[in-house]
Amino acid sequence: MSIRSSWVLLALVTAGAAQAGSAPGGSSASSRFCDRQQPLTASQQDRVLRFAAVVRNELAAGDDGSAVLISRSGLDLSRFRIRYSHAAIAWRSEAGEWSARQLYYACDESRPRIYDQGIAGFAMGIDNPALGYISMVRLPAPAAQALRQASQDRSLALHLLAANYSANAYAYSLRYQNCNQWLVELFAAAMGQLADGDDLRQRAQLWLGQAGYAPEPVDVGSHALMFAANFVPLLHLDDHPEDDRFAMKLKVSLPSSIEAFLQEQLPGSERIELCHDARQVVVHRGWTPIADGCRPSAGDRVVPLD
Numbered sequence: 684m685s686i687r688s689s690w691v692l693l694a695l696v697t698a699g700a701a702q703a704g705s706a707p708g709g710s711s712a713s714s715r716f717c718d719r720q721q722p723l724t725a726s727q728q729d730r731v732l733r734f735a736a737v738v739r740n741e742l743a744a745g746d747d748g749s750a751v752l753i754s755r756s757g758l759d760l761s762r763f764r765i766r767y768s769h770a771a772i773a774w775r776s777e778a779g780e781w782s783a784r785q786l787y788y789a790c791d792e793s794r795p796r797i798y799d800q801g802i803a804g805f806a807m808g809i810d811n812p813a814l815g816y817i818s819m820v821r822l823p824a825p826a827a828q829a830l831r832q833a834s835q836d837r838s839l840a841l842h843l844l845a846a847n848y849s850a851n852a853y854a855y856s857l858r859y860q861n862c863n864q865w866l867v868e869l870f871a872a873a874m875g876q877l878a879d880g881d882d883l884r885q886r887a888q889l890w891l892g893q894a895g896y897a898p899e900p901v902d903v904g905s906h907a908l909m910f911a912a913n914f915v916p917l918l919h920l921d922d923h924p925e926d927d928r929f930a931m932k933l934k935v936s937l938p939s940s941i942e943a944f945l946q947e948q949l950p951g952s953e954r955i956e957l958c959h960d961a962r963q964v965v966v967h968r969g970w971t972p973i974a975d976g977c978r979p980s981a982g983d984r985v986v987p988l989d
Contacts, residue, residue, distance in 0.1 A: 727812040730988055734959040735806040737986055738817055741955055741966065742773055742781050742802070749827035750774050750834060752866075752945065753783055754938035755809050756816040763901055766816055766972070767938035770863050771805065772834045773819065784834050786865040788848045788917065795848040795860065797840055814977060816958045820942055823951040826874065833873035842883040843868045849919040854891075854898045854936045856922035857884055863936040867891065867944070874948065894948065898940040900932035946970060963987050 723731065742751060750772050757768040771785035783805040787798045800808075809815035822830065833839055845852075849859030854867075871877065871887040871894070880886075903909055909920065909931055920928055927933055945952050956967045958977035964986040967973040979985050 723812055730959065731807050731812060732803055733988055734815060734964055735803040737964045737966065738806060738957055739781055739802050741819065741957065745821050750831035752820040752941065754818045755805060757808060758810055765937060767818055770866050770938040770941060772830065772866065774831050774834065786844065786862040795844060797844060814960050816956065818938065818954065818956045820945055821953040822945065822949055826949050829873040830870060833869055839872060839879045839883065840869065842879055842881065843872060843887065845884065848917060849922065850917045851933055851935050853922040854934050855888055858922040859919055861936065863938060863941060867896065867936050867941050896944050898934045898936050900934050903931040903933060959988065962989055
C-alpha cells in the first residue's frame with residue numbers, strides 16, 4: 684500500500700514516506716492517503732519480478748549476508764532532487780531467504796509497525812513500474828553483524844519505534860518518527876552498543892549527534908506546501924525548529940543522508956545501485972549515482988529484460 688496524492692503528493696514528498704498497510708475501508712483518518720497503488724499489468728509485474736531477481740542475486744553475492752542497507756525509489760521526488768524515499772534492513776534467514784525489515788504505517792490501525800517483506804514485494808513498492816531504482820550498501824562484516832543482531836532484537840527494535848508517525852519527521856525530535864528515522868536510530872543502537880531501555884531513542888539520537896549525523900535539509904521551496912501540512916494527515920511541522928520552518932528547509936532522514944553517514948562512519952562499505960526501465964536492468968557500483976533514466980555508464984553491468 685502506498686501513500687497517494689495529487690496535490691497531497693507534493694506535500695508528502697518532503698519526507699521519507701513509508702509504505703502503508705491498509706485494509707479497504709479502514710477507519711483511520713489518514714486512510715484516504717493510503718490507498719493501493721494502481722494494480723500492475725502482467726507485463727509490468729513480470730518486469731518488476733525479474734528486476735527483483737537481479738537485486739536478490741546482488742544481495743547473495745556479498746561475502747557477508749548479515750545485514751545490508753537497502754533503499755528504493757517510491758514516490759516521485761524528482762522535484763526535490765531526491766531519488767530514494769524509503770530504506771530498510773535486508774537480511775538473510777538461515778534458509779537463505781532475503782527479507783527487508785522496515786517501519787511502515789499501518790493505516791487501518793493508525794500506528795507505525797515493524798514489518799518484514801520479501802525482496803519482490805519491496806521492489807513492487809516502487810510507484811513507477813516503468814522505471815525503478817534500488818540502492819544497497821554492504822557494510823563491513825562486524826558492523827553488518829551488529830546491525831543484524833540489533834534488528835532481530837525484538838525489545839530493542841520496538842523501544843526504537845515511536846508511537847506517532849510523521850512522514851516528514853524532524854531527525855532530532857522524539858515526538859514523531861518516519862521509516863528512515865527508525866532505521867538510522869537502529870544503526871546508532873547497533874554501532875554505539877547502546878543498552879536496551881525505555882529511553883533508547885533519546886540515547887540513539889544523542890549518539891547520532893555526537894557522531895556527526897546531519898541530514899541534508901529538504902528545500903520545500905513553497906509556502907503552500909508548508910501550509911498544506913496543517914491539513915494533511917501524516918505530515919507535521921510542530922517538531923521542526925522554528926528557523927527551519929521559516930527557511931522552508933526541513934531536516935528529515937532520507938536514504939541519501941543515511942548512506943552518506945555510513946560511508947563516513949564505515950569507510951569499507953560498498954554501494955551498489957540498480958535500476959530498470961522497459962528494456963533492461965543496470966547494475967552500477969560505487970558512490971556516484973547512476974545516470975538518470977537508467978542509462979548505463981562505462982563499467983556498468985546490463986541485464987536485458989526483453
